[in-house]
Amino acid sequence: MNKDLILREKLALERTxxxxxxxxxxxxxxSMYFLVAGISINNLTTIKYGVVIETVFITVATILLITGIYNYFKQKKSISKSRKHIGDYKLEYLNE
Incomplete structure (x- = not known):
């Protein structure tokens, strides 16, 4: 087994x-930028539709946060699945 290849794969997983x-x-x-913008836009300006704009910004912040959390755990699961395949090479490649 080539230990350099296994080390390289482990380091690549850590970078991932x-x-x-x-x-x-x-x-x-x-998400926090949108939240702060949404909260402060109604307080800093006297726009007629300030509450609507505030709601839009807070909604976008919530969607971004939920998307980020979902993406994080989805990728984390994928990374943990690929971790157990390090050094798991087929014998047919070694016998050539």
């Missing part, structure tokens, strides 16, 4: 885990 966490934090950050 970190990328998944980074993506979730980006969703969270964007």
């Amino acid at each position: 885990i970190l990328a998944n966490q980074s993506t979730f934090l980006a969703f969270l950050r964007t």
Whole structure:
């Protein structure tokens, strides 16, 4: 068994885990921006439809947060499934 290949695959999985966490934090950050914008737009301006705009921003923030959480756990499950295949090579490739 080529141990360098196995190490490379493990390191690639660790990078994938970190990328998944980074993506979730980006969703969270964007959701918080929309939430803050939605809360503050009604307080800072005297727009006639300020409540409607506030509701739209808060709705978008909620959708982004739910999408980010769903994406995170979906990718986490996929990563954990691929983790158990490290070094699990077919014998037909080794016998060539």
